[in-house]
Every structure is written in structure tokens, then in C-alpha cells.
Amino acid sequence: MAAIPRGLTYKGIPLWRHTQVIQGVLQVVSSLLVVTLVAWFFINISRAIRDREIPYGFSFLDREYQTPIGQHFLPYESSDTFLYAFVVAATNTVIVSIVGVILATALGIFVGVSRLSGNWIVSRAALVFIEFFRNVPLLIQLFFWFYIILALPQIQNGHVIWNWLYINNRGISLPWPHASALDSALLFIAIAAAGVIVGVFVHRMLTARETATGKSSYPLVLGIGVPVVLGAVAWLAIGASSGESPFYISVPEPQGAFGRLVGGFTVSAGLIALLTGLVIYTASFIAEIVRAGIQSVGRGQTEAARSVGLTYLETLRHVTFPQALRVIIPPLISQCLNLTKNSSLAAAIGYSDLTNVAKTMTQTAPAVSIFILIMAAYLAMSLTYSIIGNLYNRHIRFS
Amino acid sequence: MRRSTAILLMAVVASLLAVLACTEEATPTPEAMATEPPVVEEKSRLETVMERGSVICASRNDVPGYGFLDDAGNNVGFDIDLCRALAAAVLGDPNAIEIRLITAAERGPTVQSGEVDMLVRTVTWTTSRDAQWGNYAQTMFYDGQGFMVRKDLGVDGVDSALDLENATVCVTQGTTTELNLQDFSNQYNLNITALTFEDTDAVVAAYEGQQCDSFTNDRSQLAAIGSAFADRDAHVILPETISEEPLGPVVPHGDEQWYDIVKTVMGMLIYSEAYGVTSGNVPTASTGDTVVDRLFGLSGSYGQETLGLKQTAAQDVIRAVGNYGEIYDRNLGSGGINLPRENGRNALWADARCTDCPKGGQIYAAPLR
Numbered sequence: 001m002a003a004i005p006r007g008l009t010y011k012g013i014p015l016w017r018h019t020q021v022i023q024g025v026l027q028v029v030s031s032l033l034v035v036t037l038v039a040w041f042f043i044n045i046s047r048a049i050r051d052r053e054i055p056y057g058f059s060f061l062d063r064e065y066q067t068p069i070g071q072h073f074l075p076y077e078s079s080d081t082f083l084y085a086f087v088v089a090a091t092n093t094v095i096v097s098i099v100g101v102i103l104a105t106a107l108g109i110f111v112g113v114s115r116l117s118g119n120w121i122v123s124r125a126a127l128v129f130i131e132f133f134r135n136v137p138l139l140i141q142l143f144f145w146f147y148i149i150l151a152l153p154q155i156q157n158g159h160v161i162w163n164w165l166y167i168n169n170r171g172i173s174l175p176w177p178h179a180s181a182l183d184s185a186l187l188f189i190a191i192a193a194a195g196v197i198v199g200v201f202v203h204r205m206l207t208a209r210e211t212a213t214g215k216s217s218y219p220l221v222l223g224i225g226v227p228v229v230l231g232a233v234a235w236l237a238i239g240a241s242s243g244e245s246p247f248y249i250s251v252p253e254p255q256g257a258f259g260r261l262v263g264g265f266t267v268s269a270g271l272i273a274l275l276t277g278l279v280i281y282t283a284s285f286i287a288e289i290v291r292a293g294i295q296s297v298g299r300g301q302t303e304a305a306r307s308v309g310l311t312y313l314e315t316l317r318h319v320t321f322p323q324a325l326r327v328i329i330p331p332l333i334s335q336c337l338n339l340t341k342n343s344s345l346a347a348a349i350g351y352s353d354l355t356n357v358a359k360t361m362t363q364t365a366p367a368v369s370i371f372i373l374i375m376a377a378y379l380a381m382s383l384t385y386s387i388i389g390n391l392y393n394r395h396i397r398f399s
Numbered sequence: 400m401r402r403s404t405a406i407l408l409m410a411v412v413a414s415l416l417a418v419l420a421c422t423e424e425a426t427p428t429p430e431a432m433a434t435e436p437p438v439v440e441e442k443s444r445l446e447t448v449m450e451r452g453s454v455i456c457a458s459r460n461d462v463p464g465y466g467f468l469d470d471a472g473n474n475v476g477f478d479i480d481l482c483r484a485l486a487a488a489v490l491g492d493p494n495a496i497e498i499r500l501i502t503a504a505e506r507g508p509t510v511q512s513g514e515v516d517m518l519v520r521t522v523t524w525t526t527s528r529d530a531q532w533g534n535y536a537q538t539m540f541y542d543g544q545g546f547m548v549r550k551d552l553g554v555d556g557v558d559s560a561l562d563l564e565n566a567t568v569c570v571t572q573g574t575t576t577e578l579n580l581q582d583f584s585n586q587y588n589l590n591i592t593a594l595t596f597e598d599t600d601a602v603v604a605a606y607e608g609q610q611c612d613s614f615t616n617d618r619s620q621l622a623a624i625g626s627a628f629a630d631r632d633a634h635v636i637l638p639e640t641i642s643e644e645p646l647g648p649v650v651p652h653g654d655e656q657w658y659d660i661v662k663t664v665m666g667m668l669i670y671s672e673a674y675g676v677t678s679g680n681v682p683t684a685s686t687g688d689t690v691v692d693r694l695f696g697l698s699g700s701y702g703q704e705t706l707g708l709k710q711t712a713a714q715d716v717i718r719a720v721g722n723y724g725e726i727y728d729r730n731l732g733s734g735g736i737n738l739p740r741e742n743g744r745n746a747l748w749a750d751a752r753c754t755d756c757p758k759g760g761q762i763y764a765a766p767l768r
Contacts, residue, residue: 053652054511055531068581068593078581146601150608169610170567256565257557258612260592269610270594347572347597350605356595359504360572364527367508 089357108286176265195227270351293324333389456482493719504573543640666764671722
């Protein structure tokens with residue numbers, strides 16, 4: 001037996017009809033195709049870049065940027081480097097994205113639930129909202145909000161409320177805590193954060209104790225009390241040692257001949273228009289996702305819940321929604337990704353988001369490198385969202 | 400997407416970027432170059448244009464005088480006329496043009512990729528753009544950056560750009576104006592805030608809605624845009640010019656012949672004016688004047704054969720669009736947005752063939768011979 005080659009003794013199905021062989025070959029062929037295609041794509045790009053002598057490289061990142069950035073949440077000066085300016089711009093996008101996702105989800109759930117309301121007017125209003133906002137291009141909506149804000153009074157005769165809230169067509173300026181000195185502010189934040197972590201831990205421990213022993217242990221009171229007391233002690237201690245509180249409230253005040261508001265915090269007109277547009281547009285899609293999710297839960301579940309005496313809202317909260325979440329979460333993540341990517345339209349209405357600033361950078365830095373950085377930054381943001389979303393999805397699926 | 404897939408995707412992208420970086424850094428050694436098969440001669444841009452039957456120009460349609468739409472919906476303007484002149488020279492037909500509308504920030508990539516034959520979109524000539532984007536053919540208009548404000552602005556009114564301390568200024572993205580603004584603000588410690596928009600239309604809307612105190616652009620464009628305001632008398636352009644902005648057409652890198660053709664066509668426009676030839680009196684038979692005859696292909700040569708142009712190309716050009724002065728007047732002068740030219744930088748350098756009679760301008764081209 002051993003002398004006969006194995007191939008000659010094979011009596012099974014012919015190889016070309018063997019399922020495992022066919023599948024294996026198909027996998028190899030298709031992955032080869034994909035790899036070749038992608039490789040060809042990139043080789044082609046790099047060849048074109050070389051042949052046309054298009055500048056390329058990343059050495060510009062250490063140079064001074066020397067260009068203004070309209071709004072920035074991180075401190076920025078024109079003498080900062082390209083790399084730092086890029087980080088400043090990316091932060092602007094991240095903030096829009098995080099605030100936008102939270103607001104859009106909240107509004108989307110609200111509208112989606114309203115859509116299913118038994119009240120005819122409420123459900124029709126939700127329907128009109130959804131159909132209007134998801135069927136008009138986002139860029140048009142952004143311009144719409146931009147022009148609405150533009151119609152507010154200009155800064156010289158804008159609305160001023162109690163001398164600390166300023167509303168005009170450049171945005172809303174409001175009082176905001178500012179750090180007195182960086183190190184004492186950071187120290188305070190560190191202690192406060194530690195207090196919150198300890199507080200959460202205390203809350204969990206006491207809740208467990210209460211559940212186990214039945215003795216009243218005040219988890220909520222102590223859970224909140226620990227960080228508050230810790231924070232207050234830290235505030236006073238830092239204030240006593242350095243002579244000033246770690247933070248003070250800065251109130252916006254008009255300065256100079258043009259009445260520009262200095263101090264406090266200004267939510268710029270571009271940011272308001274961008275957030276409003278993105279939130280409403282995305283919420284109209286999320287509303288439909290929420291509606292689909294709720295409707296996917298069997299009618300019997302609702303009827304059973306109502307028959308044991310739960311109210312409509314209790315049913316929604318404890319019975320329908322937890323089950324609907326499994327259907328809602330995956331498409332909801334897509335909408336969050338869309339919101340983040342759509343924020344790149346900001347340049348049209350004058351908000352200094354990542355794309356806006358990076359496109360300006362192409363003037364004094366190689367465009368190819370800049371666009372690679374833009375792609376990498378959005379990819380990193382989107383993948384982070386995907387990972388968080390999918391972890392949460394797994395959590396609700398198996399708990 | 401599962402986490403492993405996400406990581407895989409990131410790895411793939413990272414490795415491809417690495418490939419891109421490596422292939423870029425690898426410079427071919429002389430041996431490698433010697434063993435490479437001889438490069439097949441690519442078609443020149445002139446041949447491509449002839450075959451296509453039209454010249455593709457990247458331009459704009461949002462600034463009166465430079466690139467705009469007339470009432471009939473045709474592209475008109477100074478920049479558009481330069482494109483028409485090129486089409487007339489190469490193809491004999493000024494209407495054989497195709498205008499690609501692009502934003503300011505798209506100008507570099509558009510001309511780098513070579514997808515257009517010429518970029519004429521109020522492009523300022525700077526050294527880094529010359530190095531990165533393409534070849535600047537010829538300065539056809541000398542401009543400088545200025546500021547526009549409302550007359551009733553501020554407590555005492557603003558009559559100098561140096562009064563713009565703490566002002567918010569609207570600016571178009573991807574322009575040299577954006578860069579000059581920061582330099583100016585730093586130089587005089589003005590602490591100017593810039594509000595950047597992708598399109599000039601949005602910049603103008605924000606300025607008109609007083610979202611910004613001032614609006615900065617090249618002075619000529621300020622004049623052009625201001626001329627379209629309903630309350631144009633309520634605005635003023637401040638006296639300071641904060642930058643040099645020489646504007647002119649740009650051609651993609653890598654085709655010397657095409658670059659020379661564009662320079663020559665620009666020269667034709669300028670010298671026709673210097674010689675006093677207009678669209679109305681283009682000579683078709685010898686005038687007895689050697690330089691005029693040479694320009695219009697009636698005797699001698701200024702290099703048409705080498706450039707691949709028709710002997711009488713200048714006749715087609717001037718008949719179609721007129722000389723430099725006519726183009727200026729029609730679009731930027733009395734027939735357009737009313738920018739004065741007399742004795743300014745955009746006048747000719749000298750009177751026709753009388754080099755001792757300076758006109759004080761800077762519009763000059765290489766002699767056509």
C-alpha cells in the first residue's frame with residue numbers, strides 16, 4: 001500500500017466537484033483579485049505622483065503653519081506647527097461629532113417614538129419632520145441654517161441678557177470657567193476625576209450591599225457625596241496654597257471698536273449652523289431606524305406589558321425599547337459615522353473643521369500628503385466609533 | 400464591522416501608505432535607468448488638444464469682470480477671454496473652449512493632475528505654487544490685496560486697514576489672501592480673527608449680513624464684487640494694499656512646448672496693443688511695417704513652426720478677442736467693472752514702438768521675434 005502514491009488511490013469525489021476544494025480555490029482567487037486590484041491602484045497613484053513630480057512628503061509637519069484658524073477649542077497661535085494645527089482642527093471636528101451624535105440620537109429617538117404615537121397630530125408632525133429633513137440635501141440645509149443665523153442682529157446691536165449672555169449673528173457668547181493657572185487647574189481636574197471614580201465605586205459597593213443585606217446604605221447619597229466633598233476640599237486647598245481658585249468664571253465682554261466679544265465662551269455661528277443642520281438631518285434617519293426597531297418587537301410583548309398594568313412609558317422603557325435596541329444599534333452606528341463624515345461640509349458655512357483647515361494647508365504643504373492625513377484622521381475617528389458601538393452592541397446582545 | 404476586521408483594514412491601509420512612501424523615496428539609479436525600456440513618446444498636449452478639438456480651461460463664474468455668466472448664460476470675463484485667445488491660436492476657433500468651474504482650493508490639484516490645459520482663475524503667482532502646481536506663463540494683471548468695510552463702521556469710522564484691530568475678517572479658503580491676512584495681522588499686532596469660507600459667494604453673504612466687519616480679497620475683486628451690491632455706496636475699499644498679487648494663466652508641468660505656446664499667445668495680445676492693432680484692423684496683407692507683419696505671419700517668423708502654431712495664428716487671436724487693451728476694457732474697464740487702467744500698473748510699459756515714451760505700466764511680454 002505504502003508504495004502506491006496516494007493520488008492514485010483517491011476514489012472520492014473528483015477535485016473539481018469537491019465543495020471544500022472549490023470553496024478554497026474561490027477564496028484564494030478572490031483574495032488574490034482584491035489584493036492585485038488594491039496594489040495596482042496604489043502603484044498607479046504613486047507612479048502618477050512620481051511622473052508628474054507632484055510634491056509629496058511629511059517633513060512640513062514641523063514647520064510653522066502661519067495661517068489663521070477661525071474657531072478653535074484648543075489654544076492656537078499662528079506660530080504653531082502644521083502638526084499641532086492639524087490636531088486643533090481635528091479637535092474641532094471631534095467636538096462637532098460627539099455633541100452631534102448625542103443630540104441627534106436623543107432627537108431621533110424622540111421623533112421616532114412620536115412617529116408611533118397614538119396621537120394623530122404628534123405622529124403626523126413626526127412624519128412631516130422626517131420626510132422633510134431626510135429628503136433635502138444636507139448642504140442646502142446647512143446654508144438654510146447659516147442664513148437664518150445671519151439674519152440675527154449683528155454684533156453691535158445684538159441681544160444681551162443680564163449682561164452675560166450675548167446673542168448675535170456671530171454666535172452665542174456665554175460665561176465659562178477659565179483656568180487661573182494651568183498646573184493648579186490640572187491638579188484640581190485630576191482630583192475631581194479621582195473623586196468621580198471613587199464615587200462610582202462606592203455607589204456600586206453600597207448598592208451591592210443593599211441588595212444583599214436589605215439594609216438601607218444610601219448608595220446614591222454617598223456616591224455623589226464623596227466626589228463633591230473631595231472636589232470642595234481640593235478647591236479650597238488649592239485656593240489656599242496658591243492664593244487663587246483653580247478656575248474662575250470668565251464673562252464675555254465687548255472689546256475694541258468692532259465690539260468683538262472677549263472672554264467667556266463663544267459658540268460660533270458656523271458651529272451652531274453646522275450642528276443644527278447635522279443633528280436634524282441625522283435625527284430624521286435615526287427616527288426611522290428607531291421606528292423600525294420598535295415595530296420589530298412583537299405586538300404581544302406590548303399587550304402583555306400593558307395587561308400586567310405597566311403604563312405606556314413604562315412599557316416603552318422596560319419592555320419594548322430594550323428589545324428594539326438590538327435592531328437599532330447597528331444602523332445607528334452607521335448614522336453616527338455619517339454625521340462625523342458629513343461634518344466635512346463645514347467649509348461651506350465657515351466653521352473651521354478638519355477638512356476646512358486641511359484644505360487651506362494644501363496651499364503651503366503638499367496636497368497629496370494632506371489628503372492622506374485627512375483620510376487617516378476620519379478613518380481613525382470612524383473606526384473608534386465602530387469599535388465602541390460594536391462593543392456596546394455585543395454587550396446588549398448577550399446580557 | 401468586527402474589531403478584527405477593523406484592525407485588518409487599518410493594517411492594510413498603513414502598509415499601502417508605506418508602499419506609497421517607499422516607491423516615492425526610491426530614486427532610480429543610473430544603471431536601473433539604463434536597463435529600463437525606452438519610454439514611449441507620449442502625445443504632446445498640443446496634439447491632444449488638436450485631436451480633442453477644444454481647449455479645457457479651469458476657471459470660475461462667480462466674479463464679475465474675471466469669470467462670470469452673462470445674461471445669456473455664456474462664460475465671459477478677462478480670464479475666459481485669455482482661454483478663448485488660446486483656443487483661437489491653436490484651433491482657429493475662440494469658441495472651442497470647455498470651462499471647468501473649480502473652487503479656489505481646487506486650483507492646485509486640478510493643474511497638477513494635468514486634466515486641464517490651462518488654469519486661468521485669478522491665480523496669484525507665488526514661488527511655492529510655481530514649484531508645486533504648474534508653470535506660470537505670464538502676468539496678465541497686477542493686483543494687490545485690500546480690505547472692504549462699511550462706511551458707518553465703528554465709533555469714528557474706519558479709514559485705514561490699521562484700524563482693523565480686533566476685527567473679524569471674512570476670507571475665501573485656499574487663497575493667498577488667507578495667508579497674507581495673518582502676516583498683516585502679525586506685523587501690526589492687530590489680532591484679526593479670520594472667518595474662512597469655501598466659496599466667495601458665502602464670504603460675500605457673511606460680509607453683507609455683517610457676520611464679519613471686513614472682507615478681504617484682491618482689490619480688483621473687491622471692486623468687482625462691490626459693484627454688484629445693492630447699497631454699493633455704503634462700502635469703501637481701504638487705501639492700504641497689503642500684498643503683491645500678480646495674476647496670470649498657469650499650465651501643467653511637463654510640456655515645454657505648450658508652456659511656450661501659452662506665453663506666446665499672451666505676448667500676441669500685449670504686442671497687438673503696443674502696435675495699435677485691434678480686432679477691427681487685423682492686417683491680412685503686408686502693411687510694410689516689419690514688426691506688425693511678423694506678428695501676423697505676413698513675413699518673417701517669431702517661432703511659429705517650432706511652437707506648432709499656424710503662421711497666421713495671431714490674426715485669428717486678435718480678430719476673435721481683440722488685443723490686451725480691448726480685453727481689459729471689455730471686462731475690467733469701462734465696459735465691465737470700471738477699474739481704472741490709465742497710468743496704473745496694468746498699463747503697457749511703453750508707447751507703441753517708442754521705448755522712450757514710457758506709459759508707466761508693467762504689462763510687458765517677451766519680444767515676438
